[in-house]
Amino acid sequence: xxxxxxxxxxxxxxxxxxxxxxxxxxxxxxxxxxxxxxxxxxxxxxxxxxxxxxxxxxxxxxxxxxxxxxxxxxxxxxxxxxxxxxxxxxxxxxxxxxxxxxxxxxxxxxxxxxxxxxxxxxxxxxxxxxxxxxxxxxxxxxxxxxxxxxxxxxxxxxxxxxxxxxxxxxxxxxxxxxxxxxxxxxxxxxxxxxxxxxxxxxxxxxxxxxxxxxxxxxxxxxxxxxxxxxxxxxxxxxxxxxxxxxxxxxxxxxxxxxxxxxxxxxxxxxxxxxxxxxxxxxxxxxxxxxxxxxxxxxxxxxxxxxxxxxxxxxxxxxxxxxxxxxxxxxxxxxxxxxxxxxxxxxxxxxxxxxxxxxxxxxxxxxxxxxxxxxxxxxxxxxxxxxxxxxxxxxxxxxxxxxxxxxxxxxxxxxxxxxxxxxxxxxxxxxxxxxxxxxxxxxxxxxxxxxxxxxxxxxxxxxxxxxxxxxxxxxxxxxxxxxxxxxxxxxxxxxxxxxxxxxxxxxxxxxxxxxxxxxxxxxxxxxxxxxxxxxxxxxxxxxxxxxxxxxxxxxxxxxxxxxxxxxxxxxxxxxxxxxxxxxxxxxxxxxxxxxxxxxxxxxxxxxxxxxxxxxxxxxxxxxxxxxxxxxxxxxxxxxxxxxxxxxxxxxxxxxxxxxxxxxxxxxxxxxxxxxxxxxxxxxxxxxxxx
Ligand code: BDP
Numbered sequence: 140x141x142x143x144x145x146x147x148x149x150x151x152x153x154x155x156x157x158x159x160x161x162x163x164x165x166x167x168x169x170x171x172x173x174x175x176x177x178x179x180x181x182x183x184x185x186x187x188x189x190x191x192x193x194x195x196x197x198x199x200x201x202x203x204x205x206x207x208x209x210x211x212x213x214x215x216x217x218x219x220x221x222x223x224x225x226x227x228x229x230x231x232x233x234x235x236x237x238x239x240x241x242x243x244x245x246x247x248x249x250x251x252x253x254x255x256x257x258x259x260x261x262x263x264x265x266x267x268x269x270x271x272x273x274x275x276x277x278x279x280x281x282x283x284x285x286x287x288x289x290x291x292x293x294x295x296x297x298x299x300x301x302x303x304x305x306x307x308x309x310x311x312x313x314x315x316x317x318x319x320x321x322x323x324x325x326x327x328x329x330x331x332x333x334x335x336x337x338x339x340x341x342x343x344x345x346x347x348x349x350x351x352x353x354x355x356x357x358x359x360x361x362x363x364x365x366x367x368x369x370x371x372x373x374x375x376x377x378x379x380x381x382x383x384x385x386x387x388x389x390x391x392x393x394x395x396x397x398x399x400x401x402x403x404x405x406x407x408x409x410x411x412x413x414x415x416x417x418x419x420x421x422x423x424x425x426x427x428x429x430x431x432x433x434x435x436x437x438x439x440x441x442x443x444x445x446x447x448x449x450x451x452x453x454x455x456x457x458x459x460x461x462x463x464x465x466x467x468x469x470x471x472x473x474x475x476x477x478x479x480x481x482x483x484x485x486x487x488x489x490x491x492x493x494x495x496x497x498x499x500x501x502x503x504x505x506x507x508x509x510x511x512x513x514x515x516x517x518x519x520x521x522x523x524x525x526x527x528x529x530x531x532x533x534x535x536x537x538x539x540x541x542x543x544x545x546x547x548x549x550x551x552x553x554x555x556x557x558x559x560x561x562x563x564x565x566x567x568x569x570x571x572x573x574x575x576x577x578x579x580x581x582x583x584x585x586x587x588x589x590x591x592x593x594x595x596x597x598x599x600x601x602x603x604x605x606x607x608x609x610x611x612x613x614x615x616x617x618x619x620x621x622x623x624x625x626x627x628x629x630x631x632x633x634x635x636x637x638x639x640x641x642x643x644x645x646x647x648x649x650x651x652x653x654x655x656x657x658x659x660x661x662x663x664x665x666x667x668x669x670x671x672x673x674x675x676x677x678x679x680x681x682x683x684x685x686x687x688x689x690x691x692x693x694x695x696x697x698x699x700x701x702x703x704x705x706x707x708x709x710x711x712x713x714x715x716x717x718x719x720x721x722x723x724x725x726x727x728x729x730x731x732x733x734x735x736x737x738x739x740x741x742x743x744x745x746x747x748x749x750x751x752x753x754x755x756x757x758x759x760x761x762x763x764x765x766x767x768x769x770x771x772x773x774x775x776x777x778x779x780x781x782x783x784x785x786x787x788x789x790x791x792x793x794x795x796x797x798x799x800x801x802x803x804x805x806x807x808x809x810x811x812x813x814x815x816x817x818x819x820x821x822x823x824x825x826x827x828x
Contacts, residue, residue, distance in 0.1 A: 141767045144579040147326050147587055148614035151192025151266060160194060162271045166208035166244055167198045173212025177364035178251040182211065182258045185325070189262045211246045211254055221245060229253075233333070233366070234279030237261055244274060252333075252366035259329040267613040278599070282560060284451070284487075284516070284567025285597040286334035286370065287327070288416065289574070293343050293351075299522050299655075301529035302575030302582030307337060313357030320358060323574070324365040330594025334368045336569075340418040340455065342372035344380040347401055356408040368413035370453075375417060375437065376425035377401070388430035389440035402444045414450035415441055416489065416569075421458040434458075434474065435481035442483040453489045453516055453569065454482075456506055457496070459669070466685075466692035467669040468494040472505050480512035487516035487567055492542040494694070495675075497571075498647040499526050499533075499638045502706070502716050503542055505697035507556050508549025514563040517542070517556065521589045522573035524655050526637050529573075529582030530778045532753065533637045534630035536592035536604035543600040548699035557600030568597040583775055584768070587615065588630065605631060618763045625760075629753050636753070638715075640746025640783040641790075643739060645684070645719035648675040649790065658786045660793050661817060677722060678797040683735070684718030695720060714738075725798040736798045740806045743787040747807070750780045789816035 154160045167190050172179055183200070190198040214222050214229070221240050225247060228236070235248040235257030246257040260276060290298040291305035306319050327335070337355065338346050345351055359369045378384045378397040387394055405412050419426025419437055427437030438454040445452060459470045475488060482488065488510065493501025497520040507515060519539055526533045543557035550559075560566045570593040573586050581587050588611045595602045608630045612623045641658065642649055649672045651659035663673040677685055687694040688707055695703050706712050709721040714731070717723060725736045733741055754776045761769050788809035791802065793816075802808065 141765045144584055144587070144615070144768070145322075147580060148263075148266075148591055148611055149188075149325065149329060150614060150617075151189045151262070152617045153195065154193045154265065154268070156268065159265070159268065159270055163190075163194050163265060164196065165242075166271065167194065167196070169202035169205045169207050170198055170200050170209040170211065171207045172200065173210070173216035174251050174254070176251050178255050178366070181325075181328075181364055182251075182255055185255075185258060185262065189265070193265060207243045209244050209246070210240075211258065213251065213254065214247050214249055217245070217247055222247075228277065229279065231279045231283075233331075234277070235260065236278075237274055237276040239272070239274055244271065255328055255366060256331060263329070263610065263614065267610050280331060280598045281557070281600055282566050282568050282597050284334055284565075284569075285332050285594065286336060286413075286453075286567060286569045287332055287521075287572045287574075287593075288336045288340065288518070288569045289572045290339040290341070290522075291337065292339050293345055297575055298339050298341060299524045299571070300573070300575050301522065302573060302580060302586065303577040304575060306574060306576050306580075307358070309351065309354055312354035316357065316361060319576075320361045324362045324367055326580075326590075327367055327594065328365040330591055331598035332594045333366050334370055334413050334567075335362065336370040336372060336416050336453075338372045340372050340416060341422070341424060342374040342418070344374040344377040346371055347373070347377050347381060347405075349404070352405060352408055355405075359409045359412070363411065368411055369409065370413040371415060373415035373417050373441065374425065375419050375427070386430065387425060389427050389432050389436045390430075395440060395444075398441060399444050402441075402448070402450070406448050406450075412448070412450060414445055414452055414485075416453040416455065417441070418455045418457065421455065433478055433481070435478045438486045438488075439481075439483045442486045446483060446485050450485065451565070452483075452486045453567070454486055455518070456488050456490045456504075457518075464668075466687065466694050468505075468687060468694040469692065469697060472509065472697045475506060476509050478513075479510040482513050484514075484565065487514045487565060489516040489518050489569060491518045491520075495647060497525055499634070499642045500538070500541075500645070500715060501647065502719060503545035503547065503556060505694070507545070508547030508554060508559060508699065509697065511549065514565040515560070516567040516569055517560060518569045518571070519593065520571040521586075521593050522571050523586070523589075524571075525650060526634070527641075527779060527782060528656055529586060530775050530782065531637060532583065532585045532629070532772070532776060532779060533589075533634045534585065534592070534604070534608060535589045535634055536596060536607050537631060538634050539592065539596045540600075540604050543596065546702070548701040552701070561600070568600075570597065584615075584771055585630070585633075587611070616764065616768075618760065622760045622763055625756050629756055632749060633753070636746050636749035636783075638746070639742045639749065641786045643742030643746070644714055644735075645716045646676055647719060648672055657782065657819075658789045658816070660790055676718070678794055680797055680799065682722045682724050683739075683794065683797065684722045685720070686722040687720045691722065725800060733803075736800045737803045739794065740791055740803050743791055744806050747780070747783045747787050750776065750783045754780060785816070789813065792816065 186198045229249050232250040235253045237246050248254045293309050295304045297305050376387045378387045378394045382397040418424050420428040438452050442452045456471045456475050490504050490506045494504050545556050547554045573581050591611045592607045595607050608627045649660040651657050652662050660672045663671045665671050668674050706720050723735050727735045729738050792813035
């Protein structure tokens with residue numbers, strides 16, 4: 140049967156294993172639910188949908204004279220003898236426990252949202268074919284705020300979105316509640332996402348008008364029972380644009396009053412409104428520095444009003460200074476570390492994983508571990524702005540894990556970013572969404588796995604990318620074990636393949652300017668020097684790479700000494716960061732046995748070979764999949780291969796104009812010239828804004 144994959148990972152495919160099937164029949168035959176609210180209604184509905192899919196039957200609640208198969212209730216409602224087992228265990232109202240008591244499976248939590256998470260967890264395990272006997276699971280989120288950031292505009296476009304228009308239809312809201320909103324909330328709740336910023340960080344003040352707030356309220360009402368709060372991006376100059384004030388100076392009394400009134404108005408409609416994300420004084424956005432105030436002044440002005448309402452401010456650290464001769468890597472750190480300790484307790488400074496901008500690979504952002512008195516929020520990108528967008532299969536869980544496991548040494552060895560976040564009193568992880576109105580939500584079917592992984596990893600930063608991939612595959616495709624194993628391998632290697640054929644050895648920001656899609660390492664025509672690829676690779680006839688050590692920009696000094704030690708020496712640095720920190724001679728012999736030039740060529744080639752292997756592997760399963768699904772991925776992989784070759788050929792030809800060295804034997808030669816590639820005027824240019 141053709142599958143359009145609208146259902147994401149919530150397929151609830153029929154269970155074929157008879158033992159598992161019988162046990163589900165038994166447990167679903169008498170379900171007792173001890174609470175009652177809108178979230179419980181969702182739980183019941185979900186159980187019905189799942190049961191229809193898994194065993195083609197309705198679930199039965201409160202069947203008389205029959206043993207309870209599934210007992211769902213908050214801890215305070217459970218019979219004492221069962222509740223005792225968990226006394227004092229829960230630290231979070233979102234955590235859940237699933238266990239067997241005699242013949243009954245029990246799902247419990249402190250809140251009904253916890254029960255919802257528990258229910259989804261049980262259904263996921265059934266979907267992934269894990270047996271129910273002896274089920275035991277206790278899970279609590281390690282991070283409080285697990286938030287999607289939509290870069291969605293009010294006109295329906297999505298900045299850096301590659302999967303169709305925005306799912307939020309501001310035109311028909313609040314009267315029209317699209318089924319999509321409900322399905323979106325289901326999907327998010329099923330993976331533990333508990334917040335959503337509806338609007339682009341490049342914000343439009345219109346969202347804060349009364350008319351639009353009614354639309355936001357309608358969405359908040361849909362999302363609330365799923366445990367999802369809504370947030371908005373706040374345009375700093377809104378008091379001028381909407382309030383007709385002459386200034387947006389955060390220390391001005393009228394400005395403060397305007398925001399206080401506005402925030403009251405929001406909470407009147409949405410009593411559990413989450414708060415604001417703010418992009419200020421960055422890429423032309425207005426902000427407190429327009430009035431000679433600091434980021435802390437700006438953030439605190441909003442935070443002070445939000446504090447009694449339990450709202451938060453997520454103040455972005457993605458800024459660059461006007462000092463263009465300062466390495467861009469250093470700018471956010473320089474701006475923000477001096478403000479440590481000045482932010483109100485309900486402010487998080489939202490920091491991208493790396494110091495430049497969501498490159499396929501970056502060393503971790505030096506702000507992590509450098510602001511001990513300020514809660515930081517990690518910002519990851521789910522949409523593949525710099526990773527081939529929606530034509531590329533790049534499973535990002537390994538990248539997220541690499542970031543979360545990065546050791547900052549802030550409090551000695553083992554101060555990983557995941558742990559640092561967890562230890563903050565207030566913490567969160569944001570993911571820039573890859574969701575759009577395409578029927579399968581994410582354009583590339585495998586984009587769904589990144590949304591899924593983001594939820595799982597922001598709940599538990601220790602979660603294994605492999606396990607997440609394996610589960611996602613089983614929930615997404617009905618196929619053989621061989622398929623799951625092979626495709627899981629493809630997924631786990633896929634992001635590395637993109638790194639190799641586009642930004643190998645620590646090179647970065649080599650993409651076409653504007654569209655951020657294909658290669659344009661030669662571009663040097665943008666008004667800000669640090670927007671140009673040539674600024675980043677610094678290739679010349681002797682060397683290539685950005686010297687960020689003491690003898691260069693010394694961005695390295697922003698890291699703790701132990702980290703500096705790992706990266707300061709071009710002989711011992713992990714090759715994946717080599718050209719991020721060092722300007723290295725083309726002929727330097729690396730520990731791979733190859734010279735830098737040959738290694739560079741090798742990486743480009745190896746990335747292309749990986750994509751070829753992905754195609755071969757995918758094609759092995761042609762007969763196991765429905766045709767549209769097979770073709771969708773097959774065609775995209777073939778596009779990806781062309782792109783990989785485009786990156787390889789144009790980059791190696793271009794860098795050869797500096798190295799003047801011959802291509803090694805193993806490099807597949809280009810049948811086109813560098814001039815040809817340079818003359819391409821962004822032939823694909825998707826998502827160009
Ligand atoms: C860059 C994007 C741009 C965003 C900006 C941001 O190209 O569209 O507005 O990040 O995060 O990566 O603010």
